[in-house]
Amino acid sequence: MSITVRRDGTTGTRHILKVRAHEIAVDTSPDAGGTDAGPSPHDLYDSALAACKALTVLVYAQHKGIPVEDIEVVVNRDDSEERKGVYKLDSTLRVTGQLSDEQRASLLRVAGKCPLHRLMTEVKTEIETRLV
Template sequence: MTDTTAAQSSQDLQRLDVTHIEGDVYAIDVRGHQLRVDQPLDAGGTDTAPTPTELFAASLATCVAFYAGRYLLLHGLPRTGLSVRTEFAMAADPPARVAAVHVVVTPPSELPEERRAGFLAVASHCTVHT
């Protein structure tokens, strides 16, 4: 296995643990929060949870939503109506991998036009981006 971390002290590292449950189901422990992943029925799983790839796309969408929401909060604007959607496509050729991710940010309808460019700029600076 390859170590993909940059040289950092152990105090800088974030940690999560993944353990096998059964079949294609794995539990993820993140700071005491529990998540699960599985595979769809047509891929041999039991479809009891999202796939790891779906969680990847979800983490991108929620990161963008968080930064966009903080921008709105900072400027005293409502977050009602804020939404983010990710769409992803898998590569047609092996190995299996995400080939493209598309992020659609829908700002609240009350977002003033003069704040739109700043809102979109902040949303694009999510720490989990492509």
């Protein structure tokens, strides 16, 4: 699968991200020189974690017959030490439904094991960039 990002026009900083049949505008914030015409790459990175946690919890709950009604994941970023090699993401999970304490604990445990959480914390990512 390929993901493509292409500049949207010849002025400004807005780009269009294409994933399969989906298009998402991306940009940087005004304080970073952009126009805030879409989420920034950091926003997308953090959002990917939130989405992965929510989907992982939902699929697990469905598989186990846990009566989940609603799921909300909130991710807050602390990038104040990113240049020192520390990027902190704090996530909270809210799940509604008639759930026992044991089921809630199980859902929290599963959220901490979502594929992107593990990818971000346990896997060495190798990136090659070529000019074509």
